[in-house]
Amino acid sequence: MELLNEIWQTVQRNKLRTGLTGFAVAWGIFMLIVLLGAGNGLINAQLLQTNRFLSNSMVAFGGWTSKPYQGMKEGRMIQLQQRDIATTDKEFKGTIDEVGAQYRVSPLVSHGSQYLYPQVMGVYPNHIRIDKVDMTQGRFINTIDIREKRKVLVISEKQAKELEAKLGDNINLGNFSFKIVGIYKEQENGQPYIFSSYTAIKGIFGTNSSDAGNIEFTFHGLDTENDNEAFEKKYRKRLNANHMVHPEDEGAIWLWNRHMQNMQMNKAIGIMRMALWIVGLFTLLSGIVGVSNIMLITVKERTHEFGIRKAIGAKPWAILKLIITESIIITTFFGYIGMVLGVATCEYMDATIGHTKVDAGLFKASMFINPTVGIDICIEATMVMIIAGTIAGLIPALKAAKTRPIEALRAD
Amino acid sequence: MIHLENINKTYFGAQPLHVLKGINLDIEAGEFVSIMGASGSGKSTLLNILGILDNYDSGIYELAGTRIWNLSERKAAEYRNHMIGFIFQSFNLINFKTAVENVELPLFYQGVSRKKRHQLALEYLEKLGLLDWAEHYPNELSGGQKQRVAIARALITNPKIILADEPTGALDSKTSVEVMELLKNLNKEEHITQVIVTHDPGVAQQTNRIIRIKDGVIE
Numbered sequence: 001m002e003l004l005n006e007i008w009q010t011v012q013r014n015k016l017r018t019g020l021t022g023f024a025v026a027w028g029i030f031m032l033i034v035l036l037g038a039g040n041g042l043i044n045a046q047l048l049q050t051n052r053f054l055s056n057s058m059v060a061f062g063g064w065t066s067k068p069y070q071g072m073k074e075g076r077m078i079q080l081q082q083r084d085i086a087t088t089d090k091e092f093k094g095t096i097d098e099v100g101a102q103y104r105v106s107p108l109v110s111h112g113s114q115y116l117y118p119q120v121m122g123v124y125p126n127h128i129r130i131d132k133v134d135m136t137q138g139r140f141i142n143t144i145d146i147r148e149k150r151k152v153l154v155i156s157e158k159q160a161k162e163l164e165a166k167l168g169d170n171i172n173l174g175n176f177s178f179k180i181v182g183i184y185k186e187q188e189n190g191q192p193y194i195f196s197s198y199t200a201i202k203g204i205f206g207t208n209s210s211d212a213g214n215i216e217f218t219f220h221g222l223d224t225e226n227d228n229e230a231f232e233k234k235y236r237k238r239l240n241a242n243h244m245v246h247p248e249d250e251g252a253i254w255l256w257n258r259h260m261q262n263m264q265m266n267k268a269i270g271i272m273r274m275a276l277w278i279v280g281l282f283t284l285l286s287g288i289v290g291v292s293n294i295m296l297i298t299v300k301e302r303t304h305e306f307g308i309r310k311a312i313g314a315k316p317w318a319i320l321k322l323i324i325t326e327s328i329i330i331t332t333f334f335g336y337i338g339m340v341l342g343v344a345t346c347e348y349m350d351a352t353i354g355h356t357k358v359d360a361g362l363f364k365a366s367m368f369i370n371p372t373v374g375i376d377i378c379i380e381a382t383m384v385m386i387i388a389g390t391i392a393g394l395i396p397a398l399k400a401a402k403t404r405p406i407e408a409l410r411a412d
Numbered sequence: 413m414i415h416l417e418n419i420n421k422t423y424f425g426a427q428p429l430h431v432l433k434g435i436n437l438d439i440e441a442g443e444f445v446s447i448m449g450a451s452g453s454g455k456s457t458l459l460n461i462l463g464i465l466d467n468y469d470s471g472i473y474e475l476a477g478t479r480i481w482n483l484s485e486r487k488a489a490e491y492r493n494h495m496i497g498f499i500f501q502s503f504n505l506i507n508f509k510t511a512v513e514n515v516e517l518p519l520f521y522q523g524v525s526r527k528k529r530h531q532l533a534l535e536y537l538e539k540l541g542l543l544d545w546a547e548h549y550p551n552e553l554s555g556g557q558k559q560r561v562a563i564a565r566a567l568i569t570n571p572k573i574i575l576a577d578e579p580t581g582a583l584d585s586k587t588s589v590e591v592m593e594l595l596k597n598l599n600k601e602e603h604i605t606q607v608i609v610t611h612d613p614g615v616a617q618q619t620n621r622i623i624r625i626k627d628g629v630i631e
Contacts, residue, residue: 002526013508308504311465312565313493313521315486404485406465409504 007326014298018330021294025331025385026338028287032280032381033342033373037349039276041371043269048369052187055262056222057130058255059102060088060215060239066251070244078243078252079211087238088215095219095231100124101198103213105205107174109194111163118159120173121193122201122213130216133195137167138182145197151178151204154195156186176204219259228260284385292392295327299396306400307408316401323400327393328386335382335389346372413573413605414439414462419471421457431457432468433628439607441572444599446608446616449625456577458625459609463496463575464488476572493521497566501578503558505550505565511557512537512546515564522569529568536564540594556587563594567604574598574606580615592618 011018062078080101089099103122108115127133128140136157145152153171155163160183163171170177178196186192202213222228232255237247245252299306306319349371400408414437421432431454439445449455460466461473464480473480475495483491498504505514512533519529537546540560550558559579566574579595580588596618598604608619616622624631 002520009508305506308506309517309521310485310489311463311492311498311504312518313489313569315489315521317486318521402485404466406460409465409500 003321003325004329006322007329010302010326011330017294017298021291021330022334022337024287024290024294025334025389026287026341028284028290029335029338029378029381029385030342030345031283033339033378034345034349035276035280035283036373036377037342037346037371038368039272040373041349041353041368043272044369044371046265046269050258050262050265052132053258054130054132054218055259056220057216057218057259058257059130060084060235061254061256062211062214063251063254065245065249067246067249069246069249072244074251076245076252078245079209080213080215080239080253081210081242082212084239084242085212085215087242088217088235091238092219092235095221097218097220098124098126098129099215099217100126100130101213101215102127103198103202103206103211104193105201107205109159109163109171109173111165111169111171114163114165116159116162118194119191120153120196120201122196122198124198124216126218127195127216130218134185136183136185138180140182140184141195141197145181146199149199149203150197151176151200152181152197153178154182154184155180156184156192156194158186159192159194174205222259225260225263228257228263232257232260280381284381284388287385288388288392291327291331291389292395295323295393296396298326299323299400303400303403303408303411306403307405307411310405310408320397320401323397324390324393327389327397331386331389332382335385339378339382343373343375343378413441413443413476414607415472415474417472419458419461419468419473421454421461421466421468431628432461435471435625435628435630437623437630439573439605441605442599442603444596444606444608444620445623446610446619446621447623447625448610448613448616450611453625454628455609455611455625459575459577459607462573462607463498464492489521493518494569495572497569497571497574499559499562499566499574499576499579501581503550503555503562503582505558505561507550510547510549511542511553511561514550514561515568518565518569532568533564536568537561540564554587555583556590559583559587559591560594563591563598567598572605574604576606576608578610578612579608580610580612588612588615 060080062080065072065074065076065078068074085099085101088096100123105120106117107120109118109120123141124146125140125142133140133154138154140154141152144150155165160166160180165171165180167180167183169180171180172178222231236250236253236255239253240247240249243252309319349368353368416435416437419432419435420430423429423431435458447455447458457466461468464483467482475491478491480491506517509517512530515533515536516529519532534543534546537543540563542557542560542564545553545557550561553561576595580591583591592615595606595608599606608615610616
């Protein structure tokens with residue numbers, strides 16, 4: 001209590017200096033928290049994007065050959081065939097779990113007087129796991145739909161509204177009547193698909209083409225980037241052989257490996273996190289330098305006063321305690337203010353830009369999701385600041401405590 | 413009270429300076445002594461050694477029967493606090509503390525409770541006729557008042573000895589006389605041992621014994 005009173009007196013005497021020190025401290029903490037919060041917002045938004053897809057999944061598309069092979073020129077268009085699906089299913093059992101396929105068409109979809117031109121995708125039941133379709137009513141495509149080529153549809157809520165259709169209604173795809181068996185919640189970004197059974201769509205709209213659409217499958221056991229690359233190479237070589245394409249040709253079959261993408265994304269996020277921390281810690285460091293600087297000046301300015309105190313009986317420890325306590329109190333108080341302001345700013349960001357969506361015409365995306373920092377990080381940062389402030393105060397304090405009273409009394 | 417035997421002190425700078433060359437001095441309890449000498453004679457160094465603010469190279473210094481030699485800063489602070497009261501030429505009051513807070517400070521370092529030391533400080537201020545000025549800051553006081561606050565601060569721990577370094581050096585002649593009267597009365601009525609360093613013969617004249625120091629030795 002006595003000590004606090006002493007400190008209060010000196011703080012009162014030096015409002016500007018105390019204010020400036022406090023500002024340096026508060027600013028350091030504030031910037032760290034806001035920076036990390038903003039970074040988290042960006043990272044969370046990215047994660048949300050990637051979390052839409054099952055990470056252990058891959059999609060294969062047909063492309064164009066990029067190398068001449070067996071007398072055929074490059075630039076030949078490759079379409080995946082039914083036998084590619086069979087190859088994928090049978091020859092890679094060790095790695096690939098469930099194989100499905102996508103076949104896309106865009107027929108006129110109508111219900112009564114309402115109509116739409118959406119993309120209709122014939123899929124296998126595994127699609128719901130790979131692309132995370134969020135069902136709100138009914139069910140997704142099942143194995144019986146595939147086996148019996150049932151004319152069923154799963155449409156998005158928005159489409160249901162636009163078509164004025166509900167679960168169980170029959171709507172027309174071109175000239176065929178399909179039954180709505182499920183309704184899902186569409187993603188914010190991208191045009192929503194209408195899902196149907198692969199066999200029905202392929203059977204109705206793709207009979208005169210050998211194109212089997214895209215192949216999608218889930219897999220397991222590919223833990224490292226090397227594993228993934230090796231598998232991709234092997235798989236590509238095998239499919240290339242189906243189409244008489246050079247084994248090394250990477251243009252004929254396109255692979256979209258979500259797992260690989262995920263790993264790269266995680267790496268990028270890791271780097272970003274680290275960069276944010278480094279910048280944040282340097283900001284914090286500037287606060288610490290501010291504190292130590294001010295403490296040095298304070299001690300120098302008060303040397304004469306310490307001399308008086310020593311002459312009348314202050315022990316070195318009493319002087320040390322006085323300076324250190326002042327340093328701790330200033331950093332704690334202003335560190336706390338900085339922390340509170342930082343958290344408040346993060347919350348403000350969350351409440352404002354955290355909910356805005358970037359509208360790119362084709363899709364909408366949140367740039368910022370939950371741009372906040374855990375309270376543990378906030379407290380840790382403040383603790384670091386306080387400890388650093390103490391050390392910063394300790395050096396000049398030790399110097400002041402050691403100065404002999406006659407030297408101190410001589411100082412002005 | 414004070415026993416000095418062959419005290420030597422040399423400052424080691426660019427050129428070693430032998431300031432005190434074997435000082436022998438005894439001051440009894442209740443004495444009112446002045447130390448006179450020209451500047452550079454070593455009188456301030458002697459006072460610093462007496463006040464345990466500085467150490468000496470060789471010799472014996474006993475204060476109230478306690479050998480003062482090679483003390484840690486902690487121990488020195490304790491001895492200063494309990495045995496010595498300082499009066500400085502430039503008062504050396506802490507200017508962001510009120511008169512009463514300045515007087516209290518030595519007791520703060522003794523760990524005396526806030527209430528008790530405040531009470532005691534007010535008593536001493538009253539004794540020196542400054543009760544009405546207790547809550548004033550040093551910059552609101554005249555030179556004589558400041559020095560009286562400093563005297564109260566020196567007295568409050570009930571020290572063995574008061575050491576005054578040019579106590580009237582910063583005061584006009586009228587207040588100088590007042591302050592000297594005060595110190596003289598403290599000696600006469602309360603038998604407080606005092607050592608006053610001065611170069612003012614007028615001040616020295618009022619003490620009971622004058623010690624003249626020249627070139628580091630007592631004449």
